[in-house]
Amino acid sequence: MSFAQVSHHVNHTCATQTTPRGSAANSRGHTPQQSPRTKTPGKDTSPFSSPRSSKGAMIIIRFNASYIQSFKNSMTKSRSIMRNYGGSLLGVGSKIYSIEGNWNPQKYCVGVLHFANRQQADLWYVSDPLIKQQDWLDGADFICVPLYTAAPLDKCVFEIMDLKMSNPKAFFEEYIPNTTDSMVAHGATPCVAATEEHSRIASDYRGLWEPGMVIVHCWPSLQAFRQSYDSEEYQYWKNFRQTCTCTECDVVVFQGETFPF
Numbered sequence: 001m002s003f004a005q006v007s008h009h010v011n012h013t014c015a016t017q018t019t020p021r022g023s024a025a026n027s028r029g030h031t032p033q034q035s036p037r038t039k040t041p042g043k044d045t046s047p048f049s050s051p052r053s054s055k056g057a058m059i060i061i062r063f064n065a066s067y068i069q070s071f072k073n074s075m076t077k078s079r080s081i082m083r084n085y086g087g088s089l090l091g092v093g094s095k096i097y098s099i100e101g102n103w104n105p106q107k108y109c110v111g112v113l114h115f116a117n118r119q120q121a122d123l124w125y126v127s128d129p130l131i132k133q134q135d136w137l138d139g140a141d142f143i144c145v146p147l148y149t150a151a152p153l154d155k156c157v158f159e160i161m162d163l164k165m166s167n168p169k170a171f172f173e174e175y176i177p178n179t180t181d182s183m184v185a186h187g188a189t190p191c192v193a194a195t196e197e198h199s200r201i202a203s204d205y206r207g208l209w210e211p212g213m214v215i216v217h218c219w220p221s222l223q224a225f226r227q228s229y230d231s232e233e234y235q236y237w238k239n240f241r242q243t244c245t246c247t248e249c250d251v252v253v254f255q256g257e258t259f260p261f
Contacts, residue, residue: 091256
């Protein structure tokens, strides 16, 4: 299922049975007096709703934090090859904040690359003599996901969500339409909305990371992300996502650092 294939008939079953409106508590113990107003079923105008050509491909590299300097050195040495395939480094996160789930923030760093399309990303991956070594960075995790909005250069904070879906219908028809506008108002740019199918296609990239639904938002600052995530209006929908749409939710955020490249 892609974002473009989702119908617009709202399914209220899960919300009614699992998270009664007006009673969902947030992670800090606050219970909203009433649920946020839901959008009227109809045409979804969120950035993920309509068919559009891909704005490129994003490679996400997760590696052991002890190799952060080796990663930077490798990117510098390989920059000419990467540029030959239209690639660029968007940033590297040396300090990861685990917001939900099981990512160990002391264990991992993350690099984010951009390519014009998946084909160019594949060609770079198999052509770079340093990167294609199986023991590079002691076995880094690679995934490749499609960009549906170009990552803004002035928004260098990356939020990565890895979701194991149990009810994609509720996720697409309720969670997405009722949270996207608020996130955008707080400064987010939704960049990646990869279905589980995209993630399986990406599994030919090496590593132990087996993602489910991968979503990436770019933010202007860590503070902007935190204000959105902690906002009262988001607490109901966060609880809805966690209890009604997913069996596992990993959410991490980091400042994408740049360096002479």
